[in-house]
Each structure stands twice: as C-alpha cells, then as structure tokens.
Amino acid sequence: MHLKCLEIERFKSFGPYTRIPLLEGFTVVSGPNGSGKSNIIDALLFALGLSTSRGMRAEKLSDLIHQGVTHGEASVTATFHLDEGGDLAVCRRLRVNGNNSTSTYYLDGAVCTLSDLHERLGTHHIYPEGYNVVLQGDVTGIITMPSRERREIIDELA
Amino acid sequence: MHLKCLEIERFKSFGPYTRIPLLEGFTVVSGPNGSGKSNIIDALLFALGLSTSRGMRAEKLSDLIHQGVTHGEASVTATFHLDEGGDLAVCRRLRVNGNNSTSTYYLDGAVCTLSDLHERLGTHHIYPEGYNVVLQGDVTGIITMPSRERREIIDELA
Amino acid sequence: KRDAFMQAFNAVNTHFQSIFAELSDGDGHLALEDPENPFAAGLTLIAHPRGKKVRRLESMSGGEKSLTALSFIFALQRYRPSPFYAFDEVDMFLDGSNVERLARMLRHEADHAQFLVVSLRRPMIERSDRVIGVTLARAGHSQVLGVQLQQVEAVASQAS
Amino acid sequence: KRDAFMQAFNAVNTHFQSIFAELSDGDGHLALEDPENPFAAGLTLIAHPRGKKVRRLESMSGGEKSLTALSFIFALQRYRPSPFYAFDEVDMFLDGSNVERLARMLRHEADHAQFLVVSLRRPMIERSDRVIGVTLARAGHSQVLGVQLQQVEAVASQAS
Ligand SMILES: Nc1ncnc2c1ncn2[C@@H]1O[C@H](COP(=O)(O)OP(=O)(O)OP(=O)(O)O)[C@@H](O)[C@H]1O
Numbered sequence: 055m056h057l058k059c060l061e062i063e064r065f066k067s068f069g070p071y072t073r074i075p076l077l078e079g080f081t082v083v084s085g086p087n088g089s090g091k092s093n094i095i096d097a098l099l100f101a102l103g104l105s106t107s108r109g110m111r112a113e114k115l116s117d118l119i120h121q122g123v124t125h126g127e128a129s130v131t132a133t134f135h136l137d138e139g140g141d142l143a144v145c146r147r148l149r150v151n152g153n154n155s156t157s158t159y160y161l162d163g164a165v166c167t168l169s170d171l172h173e174r175l176g177t178h179h180i181y182p183e184g185y186n187v188v189l190q191g192d193v194t195g196i197i198t199m200p201s202r203e204r205r206e207i208i209d210e211l212a
Numbered sequence: 213m214h215l216k217c218l219e220i221e222r223f224k225s226f227g228p229y230t231r232i233p234l235l236e237g238f239t240v241v242s243g244p245n246g247s248g249k250s251n252i253i254d255a256l257l258f259a260l261g262l263s264t265s266r267g268m269r270a271e272k273l274s275d276l277i278h279q280g281v282t283h284g285e286a287s288v289t290a291t292f293h294l295d296e297g298g299d300l301a302v303c304r305r306l307r308v309n310g311n312n313s314t315s316t317y318y319l320d321g322a323v324c325t326l327s328d329l330h331e332r333l334g335t336h337h338i339y340p341e342g343y344n345v346v347l348q349g350d351v352t353g354i355i356t357m358p359s360r361e362r363r364e365i366i367d368e369l370a
Numbered sequence: 371k372r373d374a375f376m377q378a379f380n381a382v383n384t385h386f387q388s389i390f391a392e393l394s395d396g397d398g399h400l401a402l403e404d405p406e407n408p409f410a411a412g413l414t415l416i417a418h419p420r421g422k423k424v425r426r427l428e429s430m431s432g433g434e435k436s437l438t439a440l441s442f443i444f445a446l447q448r449y450r451p452s453p454f455y456a457f458d459e460v461d462m463f464l465d466g467s468n469v470e471r472l473a474r475m476l477r478h479e480a481d482h483a484q485f486l487v488v489s490l491r492r493p494m495i496e497r498s499d500r501v502i503g504v505t506l507a508r509a510g511h512s513q514v515l516g517v518q519l520q521q522v523e524a525v526a527s528q529a530s
Numbered sequence: 531k532r533d534a535f536m537q538a539f540n541a542v543n544t545h546f547q548s549i550f551a552e553l554s555d556g557d558g559h560l561a562l563e564d565p566e567n568p569f570a571a572g573l574t575l576i577a578h579p580r581g582k583k584v585r586r587l588e589s590m591s592g593g594e595k596s597l598t599a600l601s602f603i604f605a606l607q608r609y610r611p612s613p614f615y616a617f618d619e620v621d622m623f624l625d626g627s628n629v630e631r632l633a634r635m636l637r638h639e640a641d642h643a644q645f646l647v648v649s650l651r652r653p654m655i656e657r658s659d660r661v662i663g664v665t666l667a668r669a670g671h672s673q674v675l676g677v678q679l680q681q682v683e684a685v686a687s688q689a690s
Pocket residue numbers: 065066067068085086087088089090091092093094116117118119120121122190504582585589590591592593594623625
C-alpha cells in the first residue's frame with residue numbers, strides 16, 4: 055500500500071485545485087521558506103483525520119481555508135493504492151460559515167464518521183498517534199517526552 | 213568592549229585546560245554533532261552567571277563537571293578587552309563534593325557575589341535576560357512567547 | 371498482556387541496537403525503568419554515541435538527540451511497518467556527514483515503505499528517488515512542480 | 531515611565547521595519563495590543579513576508595518565524611547594543627538563500643559588535659571572518675582548533 059495522489063482544494067496556502075501525484079520509494083519535498091512544504095503534510099493529516107488544530111498552527115478552523123476566509127470551503131483527498139489491487143480514496147471537506155464549521159469525511163466517495171475512518175485506517179496500520187509522521191521541529195520530541203509516554207508507544211504496538 | 217578569551221577547565225565535555233582566543237567581528241564555530249559547540253556557549257553563560265541549570269541541560273550541578281564526577285571542580289574564565297583599555301576577567305569556579313556544591317565568582321581575581329557581578333556586567337549592557345544569547349533550538353522563542361512577555365523586553369530597555 | 375508487551379519491547383530493542391549503531395556509529399539500547407513490572411514505570415533510551423561514556427539523555431547535543439530519536443522511530447517501523455512516512459525537516463540539527471548517513475538509511479528503508487521527506491539539505495536531495503519542488507506562485511498560492519532529475523542538481527545547489 | 535517606554539518602542543519599531551525588509555524582502559512592524567495603555571497588554575509582531583497578506587504569527591512557517599524573530603533581536607541590538615552576541619544554530623530552519631541573507635546581515639552587524647555564531651551551514655562559514663573548529667579528541671574531550679582561512683573551505687565543504 056502506498057499514497058499515490060494528494061488533491062488539495064483551498065487548504066491553507068493552496069489555491070482552488072492542486073494535484074500532487076506521489077510514487078513509492080524516497081521522495082524529497084524541497085523549496086524556499088514559506089512556500090508550502092509543511093502545509094502539504096498538514097493537508098495529509100487533515101484528510102486522514104489524524105490532526106488536531108494545534109498541530110495545524112491554526113487557532114480556529116477558518117484559518118485552514120485559503121486566505122482565512124470565514125465563508126468558504128476547503129477539501130483534501132488522499133488516494134492510496136492497495137497491495138491487493140484497487141484504490142482507497144479518503145477525503146475530508148471543511149465548510150465554514152461565520153462561526154459555524156462542519157467537517158465531512160468520505161471513504162471512497164461515501165460519507166463516513168471519523169471513527170469509521172480511523173477503524174479503516176487502523177487495518178492498514180495508520181494510527182492517529184503513530185510515529186510515522188514527524189512534524190517540523192518535533193524530531194527530538196521522543197527524547198524530551200516523559201518516559202511513561204515513551205513506554206506507551208510500545209503498549210500500542212503490542 | 214569585546215570578549216577576547218575563554219578559558220575552560222573541566223566544564224562539561226572540556227578537559228583539564230582549554231584556551232579559546234577570540235577576536236572582534238564575525239566568528240563562526242563549527243564542527244561535528246556532539247563535539248562541544250553548544251558547551252562553549254554554556255561555558256560563557258556559566259562564567260557570567262547568566263544561566264539556569266535548565267538552560268545547561270543539567271539536572272544537578274555535578275552534571276556540569278567533566279565526566280559528571282561527584283567530587284571535583286570546574287571553572288570558566290571569560291576575559292573581556294575594555295574600550296577604555298585594560299581587561300576585565302570574570303571567573304566562576306564550581307566545587308562539588310557529594311551532595312554539596314559551591315560556586316565562587318571572581319571579578320579580576322577578587323571574590324565577589326553574583327549580584328556584584330550582575331551589577332558590573334550591567335554597566336556594560338550585559339543582562340541576564342538580554343537577547344544577545346540565543347540557545348540552540350530557541351530562535352523562534354520570541355514568536356511563541358506570550359505577547360506580554362515580549363512587551364516586557366522593551367520595558368527592560370526603556 | 372505483559373507477555374505481548376515484552377515481545378514487542380524485545381523486538382524493538384533489537385532493532386534499535388542495530389539501527390543506532392548504523393546511524394551514529396555508537397551503541398545504545400532501550401531500557402525499562404521497572405523491568406519486573408513494566409507498566410508501573412517508563413522506558414528510557416541508553417545511548418552512547420561513538421566512543422562516549424553513557425550520559426543522561428537530556429545532556430546530549432541537538433544532533434545526537436535527533437539520531438537517537440530517529441533510530442527509535444525506525445526501530446518501531448521495522449517491528450510494525452506503516453505504509454507511508456512523512457518527516458518534516460528531521461535533519462535540521464544534523465551536520466553534513468550525519469545528513470549523509472540519514473539519507474543512506476532512508477534510501478535503504480524506502481525499499482520497504484514510502485517516505486515523504488521535507489528537507490532543505492543537499493545530501494537528502496541527492497540521494498532521493500525524486501524531488502517535488504514547492505514554490506509560491508505570483509497569485510500568492512503554493513505551486514507544486516515535479517522536478518526532473520537534471521533539475522535535481524539545480525535544486526540541490528539552492529539547498530545548503 | 532510611559533514616555534520612556536514609547537521612546538524605546540518607537541525606536542525599536544523603526545529598526546525592525548528596516549531590518550525585516552532587508553532580511554525577508556517583505557514588510558513588517560511592531561504593534562502594541564493596547565496603544566493607549568501599553569502596560570496593560572502585550573506586544574505583537576505584524577509581518578508579511580514578500581508579497582503575502584498579513585497572517586497570524588503562529589501560522590508562519592519555520593523559516594519565516596526565524597527571520598521575524600531575528601529581525602526583532604537585531605532591532606533591539608540597534609537600540610541598545612550589547613558588546614557580544616552568541617547565536618547557536620539560529621539558521622537551522624532557513625533555506626539556502628535565507629542563510630545567505632542572514633550571513634550578509636551578520637557580516638554587516640559585526641562591524642559594530644562581536645558575533646559568535648554556531649553554525650553547520652556553508653554560507654555562514656564562507657562569510658565569516660574566521661572559523662573555530664571543535665572536534666572530539668580521542669581522550670573523549672572537546673578540542674578547539676583555530677581554523678586557518680584555507681582550511682575554511684575544507685570545513686565549509688563538510689557543512690551542507
Ligand atoms: N489559510 C491560509 N491561507 C493562505 N496562506 C496560508 C494559510 N495558512 C498558512 N498560510 C501560509 O502558508 C505559509 C507557510 O507554509 P509552510 O509552513 O508550509 O512553509 P514551508 O514551505 O514549510 O516553509 P519552511 O521551510 O520555512 O518551513 C505561511 O506563509 C502562511 O502564511
């Protein structure tokens with residue numbers, strides 16, 4: 055299984071529609087400061103429901119919509135290619151209307167709940183507290199965290 | 213005024229006696245990971261009485277002595293060249309003996325208290341919370357600190 | 371429950387030892403604060419970078435902490451692989467030769483899983499299979515470019 | 531007290547504007563949360579990197595935050611100079627061209643104060659007046675070498 059494509063619509067610094075095809079193996083994302091590299095990782099976490107708004111450097115959900123507009127919509131679709139063949143498309147759409155905001159999750163086009171999504175991702179070993187994503191500046195987090203928290207990482211695996 | 217020499221004796225990763233002559237202008241300190249670059253800045257903060265043990269990555273004072281021995285001594289001398297001519301030597305000696313530890317400060321060879329030292333350094337615009345030293349990993353600290361704390365930096369200057 | 375934990379712990383520990391030795395040329399292992407009753411306490415990492423005596427984890431340098439943390443993450447991956455990994459500038463504290471070592475390790479791990487690594491450092495760009503370039507378009511939004519291999523050199527020379 | 535504060539604030543603000551423009555090609559300024567009664571609230575930094583709309587400080591990228599913070603530190607230095615500055619890897623989030631800009635700024639500031647800058651990045655090494663090399667001697671303690679100019683190239687090539 056691997057991530058084969060990320061489609062970003064009006065999420066953070068991304069405009070109306072951006073398609074990022076991805077391949078297996080070792081891909082480096084590079085570019086000037088402030089260009090949007092970390093926002094790509096934020097978009098992926100957003101779509102998979104793995105993020106908290108703290109991790110997104112956002113105060114309120116409207117900060118996630120391009121240009122911070124308070125009436126608008128953003129969405130991110132992550133498409134995986136499955137080992138057994140076929141694809142799995144995970145999408146999250148955020149609608150903000152003044153102070154109201156709603157997030158809708160979709161699995162292969164059909165609406166689902168966040169816990170449905172977590173369960174399905176869990177069968178592919180993608181977990182919310184999984185150590186497969188390291189945010190910018192967090193690399194030494196494992197060293198500075200309390201030792202009990204570090205042990206709990208192994209608890210999860212067992 | 214500028215720092216013309218740093219003499220380090222058994223402080224952290226430094227051995228019995230290390231002398232580091234320094235010049236005015238722009239000096240870069242470089243070298244492999246773990247070689248002792250940050251320990252040089254720690255040594256300077258230690259000598260000038262500007263540091264807390266948290267900032268030194270140490271749990272107890274004996275962690276500051278080379279090889280962490282619990283009976284031993286470390287000292288750092290920072291010698292400044294003064295604009296009006298002559299030098300100012302600031303030294304701190306740490307003695308650890310089991311659970312006891314004592315720090316002694318010297319100004320030009322004569323014992324003094326930490327507040328004498330801070331007063332003397334203050335006349336040369338060297339302050340404990342001065343923004344002239346940025347520790348490793350702290351560069352964006354100014355951005356993440358609360359806005360009142362940021363205002364207090366200007367209060368100090370006024 | 372304790373058996374399942376110990377099985378996971380021992381496996382991750384073995385991986386950690388071999389990976390840490392490869393990444394930082396030293397030796398290190400995981401240790402339980404209370405081996406009799408693991409759930410009553412925490413887990414610590416004992417690591418001596420090349421030729422150094424054991425020190426407290428907190429007194430390590432920025433680069434040493436990064437390599438130790440990355441060794442632990444790779445050890446978890448070997449025990450319980452994830453389909454993809456996303457690392458955002460995990461090489462920021464590393465000196466030139468440690469970035470090289472990490473890039474070689476990533477190259478090797480990428481045979482078993484997909485790695486998406488944000489990096490500004492040249493050795494990473496040079497060892498990757500491909501580079502995705504991100505820039506800010508005139509209209510103020512992020513633009514993504516598929517960088518061809520000969521452009522990799524141009525991107526690498528902008529990195530440092 | 532308020533007058534003395536406002537005098538300091540205005541001077542630092544003027545410096546911040548010109549330094550931020552030079553370091554990041556954008557425009558920014560300092561703002562008091564309560565200009566009528568400064569001591570009742572805090573101070574925030576308004577900064578738009580080149581061509582961007584104003585955003586909250588927290589949503590800036592790592593590199594943008596570093597340049598904004600450094601502009602503030604240099605602005606304080608211009609108002610109330612210290613005899614020496616010690617910066618430990620303040621360039622860690624910066625891309626190659628921003629490291630160059632910072633190194634040029636440091637080169638310029640170093641005409642008025644002494645700067646001791648720990649860095650692993652090549653542009654910093656190349657623009658410095660001199661390099662102090664630190665290594666770990668065989669006996670396990672740190673050793674400091676005065677690096678001659680022709681060795682600077684060798685050190686720079688080890689950096690990345
Ligand atoms: N809702 C939004 N609309 C438009 N731009 C946004 C939004 N949220 C964040 N941004 C912008 O995105 C930029 C940050 O992007 P990002 O953090 O991905 O940069 P980066 O490429 O990782 O840079 P660095 O190398 O410095 O880490 C900031 O300039 C920020 O202002």
